[in-house]
Amino acid sequence: MEKTRTRTDLLDPFLVAQLGGIELVARGIVEGFLAGMHKSPFPGYSVEFTEDRPYQSGDDLRYLDWKMLARSDRMFVKQFEEETNMRSMLVVDVSASMDWAGSEDVLSKLDYAKRLVAALGLVLLRQRDATGLIAFDEDVRTVVRAGARSNHWWNLVKAIQELGAGGGTAAEPALLKVTSLLRRRGLVVLVSDLLFDRELVLRALHYLRHRGHQVYVLHIMDPAEFVLDGPPEALFRDPESGTGVIARPRELRSVYHQTVKNAIESWRAECRRGGIYYHHVLTSTPFGHVLRELSARSSRLG
Amino acid sequence: MISFLQPAALFALVAATIPALLHLLGRRIPPTVSFPAVRYLTATEKEHSRHLRLRNMLLLILRTAGIALLVLAASRPAVETGSGESHMPTAWAIVVDNSASSSAVVEGRRVLDELVTVARDVLSRFSDGDRLWLTLADGTPRQVSRLEAKAALDALAPSAIRLDLGAATRAAALSIQNEPLVHGPVVIVSDLQASALSQGTRSNTRIIAWQPNSPPANRWLDSIISEPEQWSPNGAVVVSVLGSEDRQGALRLRVGGTELSRAVASPGERAILRGTLTRRGWTRAVVELDPDELRIDDRREIALFYSDPASVRLASGLGEFLNDAFAVLLDGNRISRGNQITLGELSAEGVSIVFPPADPALTGAINRELRALGVNWQYEQLMEGEWILPEDIGPAAGIEVYRRHALRGSGQVYGTVSEEPWLVRDGNVVVVASRMEPEWTRLPVSAAFLPFLDLVINRIAAEETWLVKASPGDLVDLPKSASVLFGAAEEQPVTVPPIGRLMAPLHPGVYFLGGVSGDTVGALEVFVDPRESRLATADESDLRGSLGDRAEILTTGEIGRELFRDEGRTEIANLLLILAAIALLAEFLVASSGGRARKAG
Numbered sequence: 001m002e003k004t005r006t007r008t009d010l011l012d013p014f015l016v017a018q019l020g021g022i023e024l025v026a027r028g029i030v031e032g033f034l035a036g037m038h039k040s041p042f043p044g045y046s047v048e049f050t051e052d053r054p055y056q057s058g059d060d061l062r063y064l065d066w067k068m069l070a071r072s073d074r075m076f077v078k079q080f081e082e083e084t085n086m087r088s089m090l091v092v093d094v095s096a097s098m099d100w101a102g103s104e105d106v107l108s109k110l111d112y113a114k115r116l117v118a119a120l121g122l123v124l125l126r127q128r129d130a131t132g133l134i135a136f137d138e139d140v141r142t143v144v145r146a147g148a149r150s151n152h153w154w155n156l157v158k159a160i161q162e163l164g165a166g167g168g169t170a171a172e173p174a175l176l177k178v179t180s181l182l183r184r185r186g187l188v189v190l191v192s193d194l195l196f197d198r199e200l201v202l203r204a205l206h207y208l209r210h211r212g213h214q215v216y217v218l219h220i221m222d223p224a225e226f227v228l229d230g231p232p233e234a235l236f237r238d239p240e241s242g243t244g245v246i247a248r249p250r251e252l253r254s255v256y257h258q259t260v261k262n263a264i265e266s267w268r269a270e271c272r273r274g275g276i277y278y279h280h281v282l283t284s285t286p287f288g289h290v291l292r293e294l295s296a297r298s299s300r301l302g
Numbered sequence: 303m304i305s306f307l308q309p310a311a312l313f314a315l316v317a318a319t320i321p322a323l324l325h326l327l328g329r330r331i332p333p334t335v336s337f338p339a340v341r342y343l344t345a346t347e348k349e350h351s352r353h354l355r356l357r358n359m360l361l362l363i364l365r366t367a368g369i370a371l372l373v374l375a376a377s378r379p380a381v382e383t384g385s386g387e388s389h390m391p392t393a394w395a396i397v398v399d400n401s402a403s404s405s406a407v408v409e410g411r412r413v414l415d416e417l418v419t420v421a422r423d424v425l426s427r428f429s430d431g432d433r434l435w436l437t438l439a440d441g442t443p444r445q446v447s448r449l450e451a452k453a454a455l456d457a458l459a460p461s462a463i464r465l466d467l468g469a470a471t472r473a474a475a476l477s478i479q480n481e482p483l484v485h486g487p488v489v490i491v492s493d494l495q496a497s498a499l500s501q502g503t504r505s506n507t508r509i510i511a512w513q514p515n516s517p518p519a520n521r522w523l524d525s526i527i528s529e530p531e532q533w534s535p536n537g538a539v540v541v542s543v544l545g546s547e548d549r550q551g552a553l554r555l556r557v558g559g560t561e562l563s564r565a566v567a568s569p570g571e572r573a574i575l576r577g578t579l580t581r582r583g584w585t586r587a588v589v590e591l592d593p594d595e596l597r598i599d600d601r602r603e604i605a606l607f608y609s610d611p612a613s614v615r616l617a618s619g620l621g622e623f624l625n626d627a628f629a630v631l632l633d634g635n636r637i638s639r640g641n642q643i644t645l646g647e648l649s650a651e652g653v654s655i656v657f658p659p660a661d662p663a664l665t666g667a668i669n670r671e672l673r674a675l676g677v678n679w680q681y682e683q684l685m686e687g688e689w690i691l692p693e694d695i696g697p698a699a700g701i702e703v704y705r706r707h708a709l710r711g712s713g714q715v716y717g718t719v720s721e722e723p724w725l726v727r728d729g730n731v732v733v734v735a736s737r738m739e740p741e742w743t744r745l746p747v748s749a750a751f752l753p754f755l756d757l758v759i760n761r762i763a764a765e766e767t768w769l770v771k772a773s774p775g776d777l778v779d780l781p782k783s784a785s786v787l788f789g790a791a792e793e794q795p796v797t798v799p800p801i802g803r804l805m806a807p808l809h810p811g812v813y814f815l816g817g818v819s820g821d822t823v824g825a826l827e828v829f830v831d832p833r834e835s836r837l838a839t840a841d842e843s844d845l846r847g848s849l850g851d852r853a854e855i856l857t858t859g860e861i862g863r864e865l866f867r868d869e870g871r872t873e874i875a876n877l878l879l880i881l882a883a884i885a886l887l888a889e890f891l892v893a894s895s896g897g898r899a900r901k902a903g
Contacts, residue, residue, distance in 0.1 A: 100337075234333050
């Protein structure tokens with residue numbers, strides 16, 4: 001418990017964001033995150049098996065060679081050879097809808113995504129994966145080619161810091177852009193509020209999966225989008241499209257909540273069907289939880 | 303048919319429009335909220351708009367129904383069910399006749415007890431929302447609560463007062479008509495004497511009279527006259543007996559427990575009871591008749607007066623009219639010859655009655671004589687005209703006066719003309735402002751002359767006492783010399799107001815009038831009005847003839863049915879409260895269903 005309280009990766013994202021710039025926050029998050037993890041949190045992507053060695057107390061049981069144990073009744077642990085040319089691409093939605101927070105004590109979806117992406121990039125770079133960045137709104141806005149050098153993270157951070165809210169949203173050009181940037185099998189992480197045409201995006205994601213990439217979708221959502229609240233009656237206007245609807249939150253709260261949950265489940269089901277990992281992330285979720293979830297997923301998928 | 307026991311509460315039904323008004327007012331242009339996930343909201347609206355509209359409509363209906371049901375419950379609606387005890391707030395009047403006749407006994411039970419039982423039964427059916435007017439024997443309607451009416455009935459005793467049932471009922475009907483509530487009937491609980499139903503304005507108010515039992519036979523003392531008024535010391539009392547059946551009864555005259563005389567009389571006959579008084583002055587006597595079912599009219603106290611006639615000396619030169627009148631009074635034993643009173647000139651002895659001199663030149667001389675005797679009154683200028691003697695001169699009221707002297711001075715004034723003293727007394731001198739001649743006044747040639755002279759000699763000069771007869775509660779005029787009224791020894795004396803008029807005591811008996819000097823100046827006989835003794839009951843035609851066509855006579859059971867025709871109603875306020883609670887509970891469940899669903903989600 002005491003350890004948990006001192007780890008910034010497990011603190012309220014809004015409070016963590018007050019500690020400093022993106023690079024400091026991301027580094028703090030990653031340090032905290034890696035403190036309790038294996039050196040390679042995403043082994044399924046960045047390392048290849050080389051040999052077994054005898055099991056020693058403290059070794060992760062996940063890497064126990066069960067087949068060897070069955071054959072020889074002796075415990076061996078798998079040894080991996082790290083691979084440095086694994087490529088990852090972080091695809092970030094910077095549309096207008098991302099630049100919104102439901103209250104003053106939570107980060108906007110964009111701010112949350114920027115810090116999360118920075119932290120994720122640092123983790124990937126630390127395990128020597130070449131990591132790049134694509135930011136998009138209705139078009140591709142920023143592209144940082146994948147790199148694996150130790151100072152590449154600063155390029156990523158600089159690009160992330162410069163990201164501002166754009167206009168509408170069109171994810172498929174950005175995802176298709178990934179195919180030109182990741183020629184070999186790699187990792188694609190889409191960070192977005194997914195407030196766009198689902199069919200088009202899913203088609204692009206399936207295409208990436210078809211090309212052999214592992215695809216993660218991080219669905220960023222503000223708590224206020226998850227649970228409807230507000231004045232007795234209000235005109236709810238979309239800052240991105242300008243469309244609006246008059247509604248009474250008290251009356252609609254329950255059915256709206258159900259609608260959102262249905263949408264999340266629908267995304268989750270569609271992604272699962274295509275071998276895509278989907279994770280719903282509220283902006284109130286500590287960054288460490290998200291990274292840990294991704295780490296666990298990558299192990300299973302890998 | 304629904305009626306409302308508190309219809310004023312229905313005004314609050316306006317509150318039932320509050321939910322609808324809030325709904326309409328809530329439809330103003332709402333504030334704009336930035337919200338990226340509008341697509342989810344739009345989808346939600348699309349999917350649930352019909353459900354939401356129905357839910358909102360249901361909430362509106364439930365809220366409106368809840369408020370309306372609460373308001374309706376507060377207005378205490380009642381529906382005809384054939385049973386139940388509710389009626390609309392109503393102004394009722396009940397006349398309970400505890401007059402003298404209610405003390406009669408029928409089949410061993412006092413009539414008043416029967417009346418009180420019936421009245422209690424009627425009262426028990428009133429509700430607290432009603433306004434009740436209660437009239438007793440005094441005939442005055444009083445607005446009372448149900449408890450006050452019950453207390454009044456509990457304490458009710460027969461009164462010696464005569465109740466004019468017709469007038470009392472009309473007054474009660476008027477009281478109801480002035481009420482803002484529903485007008486109920488006047489209920490008469492009485493022995494319904496036909497003699498009590500006076501004629502008057504016929505009322506439109508419904509009048510329900512209880513059907514009394516058959517009255518008992520009654521025999522009563524109708525009139526008692528002392529012959530002569532002034533005993534010497536012998537005298538007689540002429541008693542008239544009336545009754546509803548021809549049955550003889552014994553009459554007795556008693557004084558202080560001693561029976562002076564006895565006689566027998568049948569109804570319609572007169573009996574003379576002779577006796578001799580042993581003491582001068584006033585004596586309280588009692589005339590008794592054999593008792594029957596109504597005792598109050600079988601015994602009456604009377605006042606007898608024993609004294610010698612005033613002795614009068616007539617001066618010369620007073621004219622033929624005074625001479626003739628003097629002779630008649632002598633013959634009638636109203637006066638005797640003597641020096642107690644001197645009529646027509648001033649005398650140093652006894653009491654003098656003086657008239658103005660025929661020659662105005664002698665006015666100064668008579669004034670000097672008056673001053674010499676210490677009399678404060680003086681004859682002033684002679685006036686001619688035409689004035690009418692007012693009522694304060696008694697038998698001479700209405701007689702014209704053509705010539706009179708102005709009287710200046712101070713002392714007792716017994717009569718005025720044009721509000722100026724005309725007949726006065728100071729000390730032992732009675733002064734009259736006009737001569738008793740036709741040129742001065744029409745009095746000597748009128749029939750009122752003898753009574754007037756009798757008044758001046760016996761009542762004013764000789765200060766003979768007065769006998770006044772009245773029924774309980776009557777307004778009576780007493781002689782101006784009376785200052786206090788004495789009853790029985792244990793009763794407190796009553797001061798007579800300066801105007802000489804007061805209400806006769808409610809208890810029958812003899813009361814003596816005390817003068818300023820402490821002597822007894824007269825007596826007041828108070829006895830039950832003989833009309834109370836006529837117990838024959840009125841039928842429905844008599845009732846309608848007196849009170850109008852909406853009057854009817856009903857038995858006790860019929861009154862219960864007719865009077866509270868609305869009683870077949872049952873209040874449904876509790877049912878409405880339950881329905882209101884159900885509506886509001888349903889509203890709460892529907893309104894909070896969203897919250898519970900969210901928590902479950």
